[in-house]
Amino acid sequence: MKPLPQRRNVLAGMAAGAALSCAAWPGSLWARPSSPPVWNAQAPRVPDVTLLDHQGTSVPLRPLLAQGPVAVNFFYTGCSSFCPPQTAIFRQLQALLDKDLAPNTTLISLSIDPLGDSPQAVSRFADRYEARLGANARWWMLTGTAQRTRDIEEVLRAFDVHATSLAEHPAQTWVGYAGKSRWLRSLGLASADELLQWLRAAAA
Numbered sequence: 001m002k003p004l005p006q007r008r009n010v011l012a013g014m015a016a017g018a019a020l021s022c023a024a025w026p027g028s029l030w031a032r033p034s035s036p037p038v039w040n041a042q043a044p045r046v047p048d049v050t051l052l053d054h055q056g057t058s059v060p061l062r063p064l065l066a067q068g069p070v071a072v073n074f075f076y077t078g079c080s081s082f083c084p085p086q087t088a089i090f091r092q093l094q095a096l097l098d099k100d101l102a103p104n105t106t107l108i109s110l111s112i113d114p115l116g117d118s119p120q121a122v123s124r125f126a127d128r129y130e131a132r133l134g135a136n137a138r139w140w141m142l143t144g145t146a147q148r149t150r151d152i153e154e155v156l157r158a159f160d161v162h163a164t165s166l167a168e169h170p171a172q173t174w175v176g177y178a179g180k181s182r183w184l185r186s187l188g189l190a191s192a193d194e195l196l197q198w199l200r201a202a203a204a
Helices: 003-012 061-066 083-099 119-128 146-158 192-203
Strands: 050-052 058-060 070-075 106-111 139-142 172-177 182-187
Touching: 050 146, 058 061, 061 070, 061 106, 070 083, 070 192, 083 106, 083 192, 106 146, 119 139, 172 192, 182 192
Parallel strands: 070 106, 106 139
Antiparallel strands: 050 058, 070 172, 172 182
């Protein structure tokens, strides 16, 4: 088997585009949002697919996006630069949400590497950052399967995640509320406090 060419084939299905590299995350990557937030994106046209959580359980994606305010980011477990701080920010946001009266808020982290990120790999990645996952924890880390790589390709395309390689996937977070047609796409690394502010605004 030659996993690296296979991974390139998965990513080749996505359109090439401008990207912020995982090779570094300088201070300029930190988002500086306006207040109140500007809803600058249309609702992502996410396909009706089922992904896998960190335990290997099948999870339909659309219902997670439809149940209330949601924040979505993108990662792969082999990333060693901005993916770790991005995950740490979601962990901080999770702690804030534990104290916030927003029971329907959902955090979703989507793997861009279904061939490399098995549920076991995702579970180890989550443990590294003490991320509590699942319905009660409000946070899902989801990956695809080697047999159905097109599913994750279509999801990434819906969120406008352009990349020609794993190392060039963009640092971005989507915040929105499908029920109120409010969506914000933020390039860079917004803070946990900023994400909480946007989630509250989406639900208002």
